Amino acid sequence: MAMKLIRCGMRHGQGCVNSCAVCGAEHQSVIVARRGRCRQDYARPTPDEAAQVHALLAAAHPQIAPARPTPDADGNAAQTCGGVPNVLESLIGTILSQNTSGHNSTAAKRSLDARFGRNNFEAIAAAPAADVVAAIKMGGLANKKAVVIQNVLRAVRAKHGAYSLQHLAGVAEGSTATAEPFSDEEAMRELVSYDGVGPKTASCVLLFCLGRSSFPVDTHVFRLSKLLGWVPSRADRITAQAHLDLKIPDDLKYGLHVLMVGHGRRCKGCKGGNGGKGECILKKWLKERRGVKDEELETLVLKAEEDAAA
Structure with missing residues (x-):
């Protein structure tokens, strides 16, 4: 289903627990993010690209289960990212x-x-x-x-x-x-x-x-989506979430989310701390599939890191 209403919820001056991108001097408590307002001419990620990246990350991180588990009644709701039935x-x-x-x-x-x-x-x-x-x-x-x-x-x-x-x-x-x-x-x-x-x-x-087809965008997902060119260059996290929720096939949303979070935490080659250098399967994919050159990859990594930190 389309995500029509997105509310930040924090009153001006409180600060946003959820790293909301709409806080500022003119705080908006309610914003609208309609799929119809996402750039329809921005084709990425295509279903095939999403499937390729899912397969790459699943092979690189076999310890991350890309299949959705049943919510655990005995689980810790924070540890499981909310994966409890209540x-x-x-x-x-x-x-x-x-x-x-x-x-x-x-x-x-x-x-x-x-x-x-x-x-x-x-x-x-x-x-x-x-x-x-x-x-x-x-x-x-x-x-x-x-x-x-x-x-x-x-x-x-x-x-x-x-x-x-x-x-x-x-x-x-x-x-x-x-x-x-x-x-x-x-x-x-x-x-x-x-x-x-x-x-x-x-x-x-x-x-x-709830086991729904939704695609949360956290810091890692946002940074990697920027690196992959999956969202428009000026997209903030809220716009990125609306766009990716539209573009990524429902059957890939859970797996791709947990795999991107896991890769973002573990891989040093796609982080800006070492100047954008180092091995990374996503950088290799960009080079082989999209023809991105090494020097361009370093710039992309640094820009994605900068955008995610903004």
């Missing part, structure tokens, strides 16, 4: 995972559970903000994340009469009965309606928890 827990875990390491976010979620009880959303919502901050401090940006988490919980309770978003998973509130499933667009629309929930966080919940 939608509200998935959202909280994904918020905790922003702008920090997996180790730190996992520890923050574990500490939050130990302090309040796992999925004791009522206790978290009612607690003094300082208690929530203390529980998640090891995850970084604790003051901001605590505000977002408590505000989301209170807003969900006010809207639905319960601390639950299971209706997004097609489960009727207060029961295990099947409800009319929400479309991808409807689920995205609801998630980004909560203050502090940006498009990337919402997309992670769709992909890892």
Whole structure:
């Protein structure tokens, strides 16, 4: 489904937990990113290019499973990028995972559970903000994340009469009965309606928890997409996510996302720290398939790194 509404959610002056690209002197709390507004003349990535890069990365990183696992009821929502069946827990875990390491976010979620009880959303919502901050401090940006988490919980309770978003998973509130499933667009629309929930966080919940065909764009995915020329040169992360969600085939979205994140973390050859030099299978692919020269590759790496850091 098309991603029509994207909400940053952070009020001016708060700062964006989700590295939102719309914050600035003239902050916009709501922006529109319609597939129809993506550059239709910008053909990349083609389905074939997406499949080639998926195959390359899967072969280079056999330790990364490109098949989508079933959400784990016993998993840590931060460690699994929101890959748990409880939608509200998935959202909280994904918020905790922003702008920090997996180790730190996992520890923050574990500490939050130990302090309040796992999925004791009522206790978290009612607690003094300082208690929530203390529980998640090891995850970084604790003051901001605590505000977002408590505000989301209170807003969900006010809207639905319960601390639950299971209706997004097609489960009727207060029961295990099947409800009319929400479309991808409807689920995205609801998630980004909560203050502090940006498009990337919402997309992670769709992909890892709800099993939808969504393509989150984090720092690694954005940088590599820039390197590959898969997004227009002036695209920010939000525009890039809308564009890539349109262009990448649904059956490749999960695998390509986790593989690009994994490659971005591990490969030094496509990072700017060494001047754009070093071995990288994506650089080799660009050279062999697109005729990019070595000196051009170094420039592309540095520019992609610069854009991702902006």
